[in-house]
Amino acid sequence: MENTKLVKLVLADGTEIEGKSFGAYTASAGEVVFSTAMTGYPENLTDPSFRGQILVLTYPMVGNYGVPMEQIEQDISSALESSQVHISGLVVSYYSEEYNHWNASQSLSEWLAAHDIPGIYDVDTRFLTKKLREEGAMLGKIVTPDHDIPLHDPNEDNLVAQVSVDGVKHYGSGKHKIVLVDCGVKNNIIRCLLERDVELTRVPWDYDFNQLDYDGLFLSNGPGDPTTCEKTIGHLRTALAGDKPIFGICLGIQLMGLACGGSTYKLKYGHRSHNQPVRQLGTNKCYVTSQNHGFAVDMKNLPAEWEGLFENLNDGTCEGIRHKTKPFFAVQFHPEAAGGPVDTEYLFDDFLASVETYKSTK
Structure with missing residues (x-):
């Protein structure tokens, strides 16, 4: 084994x-x-929504396919969800030093070391997961015999400010002008939008996008407590007074819920997996989704002009909301996946269809 230090x-x-x-x-x-995801650790570890978290993987063997080679296409990584590892630490049962994959460029251990992220293996992750399910997500730390640090609650920080883009960036030259508010966006969201003939303007979390000329607004995923994003919520409240289409994912639904006058709350242990079942309300349509969040919209406090769109079939929590008359909607799960199932990627098409309809009326 590469490292047998305790x-x-x-x-x-x-x-x-x-x-x-x-x-x-x-x-x-x-x-x-x-x-509880079985695969996709390179995507998960580079997902900005995991910022500040020590991640326990329930799948027993981790590291056996290494880490993919870094390739840049359209100014973003073609294989990873951001340019860095965002977790604070990784906990696994069995770490496989040997790896084999056609696109692997290094081991998981080498990759974590390059990003100064500690990992711990030979852990009873079943016991640990049961404890977190029963008692809820809790603060923790990985320490060495010579190096100890105090506990720290990342949810007290503005994690979105840490992971958002520094300045305005432009992608593509399609027929629809879309503004993406980057609260920690995953690269596959950008890929999914660019595949649909858009001109994409990516702005920082606190940028006043209302000053821009655009056809549709996209609210990205991101880490932490949505109430720390007061500036984003303020700008979004202005946008909701208009009628341009708005689509949000993950943190995006929480920001939309707060901006429209609703509220959010912290889940006991969150939803983090590739196998979360959701149902589209008013139908019998069910989907398996990829999720990564610790907060949720409180459906009881939604204003009358808003309604639920999806619900989680495991615990009944809110998985989607929409405005009853305006083209605003958002989901708590990740239709872009990476990793996970792509059952709900059609929601990007629904968003662009609403943009097309909006433009045809102007």
């Missing part, structure tokens, strides 16, 4: 779990959460 995962309730080190041999603190 490290320890320490939880806020005093639980200590010993394991072996891979990745960077250092200490790190964050919120300990779990994901």
Whole structure:
């Protein structure tokens, strides 16, 4: 094995779990959460929505297909969801030092070390996941015998400000002008939009996009507590007073819910997997979706002109909302997947269809 140095995962309730080190041999603190996805760890680890979290993977073997070669297409990575690893630490049962994949360029341990992210393996992840399900996501830290640090709650930080783009960026030259508010956008969202003949303007989380000329507005995914994004919510409230189409994903639905006068709350342990079942309300249509979030919109506090669009079949939580008369809608899951199923990618087409309809009336 690459590294048999001992490290320890320490939880806020005093639980200590010993394991072996891979990745960077250092200490790190964050919120300990779990994901039940069987594959897709390169995509998950580069998803900005995981910022500040120590991620527990329930799948027993991790690392066996390495990390894909970095290739840039249209100014974004063709294989990863951002340019860096965003988790604070990784916890797995069995780490496979040997890897094999046609597009692999390095091991998972080498990749984590390059990004200064610690990993711990030989951990009973089944026990740990059951604990998090019963007691809820909790603060924790990975420490070495020589390096300890205090616990830290990442949800107290404005994580969106940490992961958003620094300035305005432009992509494509299609017929629809779309503004993407980057709160920690995954690259596959950008890919999905560019595949649909758009001219994309990507702006920082706190940018006043209302000053721009655009046909449709897109609200991205992102990490942390949506209430920290006061500037985004303020700009979005202005946009909701108009009638240009708006589509939000993940954090985007929470921002839309807050901007329209609703509220959000923290889930006990969140939804992080590629197998979350949702149902489209008013129908018997069900979909398997990819999800990564710790907060949700409170359906009880939605204004009268808004309604639910999807619900989670595991716990009944809100998975989608829409305005009853205007072309505004958002979903809590990830229709762009990467990783996970693409059952709901058609929602991008629905959004662009609403943009086409809007433009035809002007």
